[in-house]
Amino acid sequence: MQLRQLAVCAIVFFTAGLAVASFAGFREFIPGLLEGAWVTVQITLGGCLLAVVMALVAAMAKMYGPLPLRWLAVAYIEVFRGTSALVQLFWLFFVLPHFGVNLGPMTVAIAALGLNVGAYGAEVVRGAVNAVPRGQWEASVALNMSRPLALRRIILPQAFVAMIPPWGNLFIELLKATALVSLITISDLAFKAQQMNQTTFRTVEIFTIVLIVYLAISVLITVGTRTLETFAARGIARGR
Amino acid sequence: MFWDWNYVWEITPALLRASLVTIQATLLGFALAATLGLVLAIMRMSRTSWISVPTAGFVEFIRSTPVLIQIFFIFFVFPEFGIVLPAMTAGVIALGLHYGSYCSEVYRAGLENVPRGQWEAATALNLSPYITFRDIIIPQAIPPVVPALGNYLVALFKETPLLSAIAVLELMQTAKILGSQSFRYVEPITLVGGFFLVMSLVAAAFIRQVEAWLNRSLRNPGGER
Structure with a gap:
């Protein structure tokens, strides 16, 4: 199955490569698109980092925090999962300055996307932690470990393995x-695409290339x- | 003064009218997604690799590229080939296509869960493949995946603000216009956020109800499961 997908991707890249080689005048907009792609990659990396941190914090607060903290975590998860990412982005960008908080567009972008995906991630973390067998908790109690220590040393490392595939999907999201x-x-890439489209009118080529660049980045994330996943699973298998 | 209630009452009617466009786009987009998803799922499960492999590639491609770019693609690139679509139609098609490819995976899971014996029994009863599909397979495959489809309905609903990028006058676009007229973005955008939150929570509760109902009715089905 995976092999077939990779084969399909390979065909897509090959055709794209042919197109790049044969179409003339690509020099006009390729550098611009690459600049945009770099911004996209930066935002993706920053967003992923923030998302993982937020997800861990929110999941821990929701599961083990004291009551007010738990409510806060639930509110965070529900609000960010329940509203559109675009609305959140606009809210941070247009509304926050009215409260005297002026963030740069880059910060807003990373914050909005990180917080949005982090809310989905919190549920992933919670699911993975809950999936660790109860016996592991009981064994750590028997070994006289404190709850935070058991969580850090015993539970989270095992939950980590189960978390990786859904996190991969979230990173692509x-x-x-x-x-x-x-x-x-x-x-970013989408902005540059529109900009280049307005100056060069090479609509077909530009948007096709942009789609392929996004595809390439998401294939990288999948790989x-x-x-x-294989590395993490190997560690756990040896541990058992 | 951060929050002006008078302004809120002033803009509410405009936002409510715009929310109808949002809901319309959601329903049309999902109708397309649900239909297209089933077609894609069946094509992907086809035994002819000339059909299944390109379909799989298409689904994976759609799933790993942003909806926004797909919307732009349909809106800006299609006219180059002589297909000029109004913004709303282009947006609905893009959303339907994107979520159709997600739905196809859901349908595929449902179809693969129908026991092989059902196909064999249908062959033994001399039913044509079409009848088998329509009367035997689909009725068993669809109900278990309804909650998953519902989740994608909510996800699609939350993606409709993207249509503002091609100037469809839905909620987000209206809020932005209202904001630019009065230079007050706090109320319109917060109201839009609130609207989406309320609708999503209501939809999620509704899906949970459907799920519970389905679980109850699937526990004692007529056939083998």
Whole structure:
């Protein structure tokens, strides 16, 4: 199955390569698109980092925090899962300045996407932690471990393995959501595409290339998470 | 003064009218997604690799590229080939296509869960493949995946603000216009956020109800499961 997908991707890349080689005048807009792609990659990386941190914090607060903290975590998760990413982005970009909080567009982009995906991630973390067998908790109690210590040393490392595949999906979701930041004046790949489209009118080539660049980045993410998955699973297998 | 209630009452009617466009786009988009998803699922499960492999590639491609770019693609690139679509139609098609490819995976899971014996029994009863599909397989495959489809309905609903990028006058676009007229963005955008939150929570509760109902009715089905 995976092999077939890779084969399909390979065909897509090959055709894209042919197109790049044969179409004339690509020099006009390729550098611009690459600049945009770099911004997209930066936002994706920053967003992923924030998402993982937020997800861990929110999941821990929801599961083990004291009551007010638990409510806060639930509110965070529900609000960010219940509203559109674009609305959140606009809210942070247009509304926060009215409260005297002025963040740069880049910060807003990373914050909005990280918080949005983090809320989905919190549920992933919670699911993975709950999936660790109860006996592991009981064994750590028997070994006289404190709860935080058991969580850190015993539970989370095992939950980590179960978390990787859904996180891979979330990272791809985040990558796709980065296209939204073009609407708050950041010159990412989607923004550059529109800009180049308005100056060169090579609509077909530009948007096709942009789609392929996004595809390439998401294939990279898939390959990355799959590699991480095999590594992590190997560690656990040895531990048992 | 951060929050002006008078302004809120002033803009509410405009936002409510715009929310109808949002809901319309959601329903049309999902109708397209649900239909297209089933077609894609069946094509992907086809035994002819000339059909299944390109379909799989298409689904994976759609799933790993941003909806926004797909919307732009349909809106800006299709006219180059002589297909000029109004913004709303282009948006609905893009959303339907994107979520159709997600739905196809859901349908596929449902179809693969129908026991092989059902196909064999249908062959033994001399039913044509079409009848088998329509009367035997689909009725068993669809109900278990309804909650998953519902989740994608909510997800699609939350993606409709993207249509503002091609100037469809839905909620987000209206809020932005209202904001630019009065230079007050706090109320319109917060109201839009609130609207989405309320609708999503209501939809999620509704899906949980459907799920519970389905679980109850699937526990004692007529056939083998």
